[in-house]
Amino acid sequence: MAYQLFGRSRTALVTGAGARDGIGFAIARALAQAGLTVSITGASERIHERAAELALEGLPVTSSVxxxxxxxxxxxxREMTGPVDILINNAGMGSIKQPAVDGILIELDEADWDYGISVTLKTAFLVTRAFLPAMIGVGHGRIVNIASVTGPLVANVGESAYAAAKAGMVGLTHALALEAGPAGVTANAVAPGWINTGASTPEERLAAKKTPLARAGSPDEVAAxxxxLxxxxxxxxxxxxxxxxxxxLLxxxxx
Known part of the structure; x- marks a missing residue:
């Protein structure tokens, strides 16, 4: 199976993969199941628990904090991981150590705004900047940014920083596609809607029931x-x- 999907790519890095029921972990598992050597990174020690779980499935994955x-x-x-063929920028929203703060814009502290932008958009910038040169050097690579419908296409009251950061990820994707494409590196984004994760609120789960499919999506469906890409x-x-x-959205x- 691996050669059919990933004839040239052999290695991948997934950021923000610490949550057992999260999108990042689902992507890491799917890539490892496809035969890739996968590295995962997160902001807390729980990232090592995810690597251990994948090891029990026969999927050796390296992890780092x-x-x-x-x-x-x-x-x-970058020094620890080495070059990778595939970069999945999934880190965002906040971390278990420092959750993002929601609030309407006129009541949002500058520090909370800065953190909301930094944890989602700045992380994608810094990680991409670190790993892209090697991809360009070999003339091959894939960058997939996990954005959201929130920001680029819709919005929620009290989520201005999150929406701005996710919209920024789409803008970053477009710019990267132009800058890195001629070197054989593609950049694309996935924009999930209502996805059932451990971070989903009761209100979000109710909203998901009102989609045309009458349910929330799963992390595995986003991973696919x-x-x-x-x-x-x-x-x-x-x-x-x-x-x-x-x-x-329809x-x-x-x-």
Whole structure:
């Protein structure tokens, strides 16, 4: 199976893969199941628990703890990991150690705004900047940014920093597609809608029932989209945003 999807790619890095029921962990598992050598990184020690779980499935995955908002620590991650063929920028929203703060814009502290932008958008910038040169050097690579429908396409009250950061990830994706494409490196984004994770609130789970498919999506369904964009089969897909929301954006009236 591995050669069919990943004829040239052999290694991958997934950021923000610490949550057992999260999108990052699902992507890491899917890539490892496809035969890739996968590294995962997160902001807390629980990332090592995820690697241990994958090892029990016969999927050896290396794990590391780094603060990806720090250029110095990202450089350490690059030195430890080495070059990769596939980069999945999934880190965002906050961490178990420092959750993001929601609030309407006029009541949001500057520090909370800065953190909301940093943990999602700055991390993608720093990690991409660290790993992209090697991809360009060999003339091959895949960058997949896990954005959201929130920001690029819709918004929620009280989530201005998150929306701005995720919209920024799409802008970053478009710029990367132009800058790195001529060197054989594609950049694409996945924009999930209502996805059932441990971070989902009761209100979000209720909203998911009002989608055309009458349910929330699963992390595995988002992972399938990310794996496709990272694969050889998506070799002519560049600068795209793949929405995974069960058709929810099609509805003017929701429930």
């Amino acid at each position: 780094f603060d990806l908002t720090s250029a110095h620590q990202v450089a350490q991650l 989209a990310a794996v496709f 990272a694969s050889d089969r998506a070799s002519y897909v560049n600068g795209a945003v793949l929405v995974v929301d069960g058709g929810n 509805q003017e009236r929701k429930g």
